[in-house]
Amino acid sequence: PPGSRVSLTVNGVRRTVTVDNRTSLLDLLREHLDLTGSKKGCNAGACGACTVLVDGRRVNSCLTLAVRLEGAEVTTIEGLAKGDRLHPLQQAFIDQDAFQCGFCTPGQIVSGVGCIQEGHTGSPEEIREWMSGNLCRCGCYAKIERAVEQAAG
Ligand code: FES
Ligand code: FES
Numbered sequence: 069p070p071g072s073r074v075s076l077t078v079n080g081v082r083r084t085v086t087v088d089n090r091t092s093l094l095d096l097l098r099e100h101l102d103l104t105g106s107k108k109g110c111n112a113g114a115c116g117a118c119t120v121l122v123d124g125r126r127v128n129s130c131l132t133l134a135v136r137l138e139g140a141e142v143t144t145i146e147g148l149a150k151g152d153r154l155h156p157l158q159q160a161f162i163d164q165d166a167f168q169c170g171f172c173t174p175g176q177i178v179s180g181v182g183c184i185q186e187g188h189t190g191s192p193e194e195i196r197e198w199m200s201g202n203l204c205r206c207g208c209y210a211k212i213e214r215a216v217e218q219a220a221g
Contacts, residue, residue: 074135078097080147092129093120109203116176117202121142121178160215167206167208
């Protein structure tokens with residue numbers, strides 16, 4: 069089938085792939101690069117399970133066309149730990165017991181990293197507001213908010 073070549077950096081590694089023009093970033097990650105940490109919840113921009121950072125900003129990867137990402141820097145949940153050392157927000161999710169089934173967790177954590185980097189952690193209300201794009205069917209919101217608070221320091 070007709071496709072386009074796209075070169076982008078994923079978790080610090082340069083990748084070049086040929087994809088159908090309709091391929092989402094989420095499918096590129098999961099189907100072409102075997103990075104299955106980002107989850108496909110709704111595939112329609114409503115749940116946040118697929119959240120990744122593109123050039124440091126949070127996006128729903130299910131709504132992002134892969135072919136538009138030439139030269140972009142993408143960070144996924146797989147790119148947050150440094151060797152054996154968890155990212156402070158990953159550790160905070162463990163400390164605060166901020167997940168049950170875990171399906172929403174990769175998106176929550178990547179979104180939380182974005183939330184902290186953007187400086188939207190001034191109060192519990194602000195954290196809740198800026199994390200509101202990430203749904204949790206298990207209802208872990210209070211603990212998720214505390215985990216973001218912990219990692220934000
Ligand atoms: Fe992308 Fe739900 S899978 S927002
Ligand atoms: Fe189950 Fe959030 S931990 S959906």
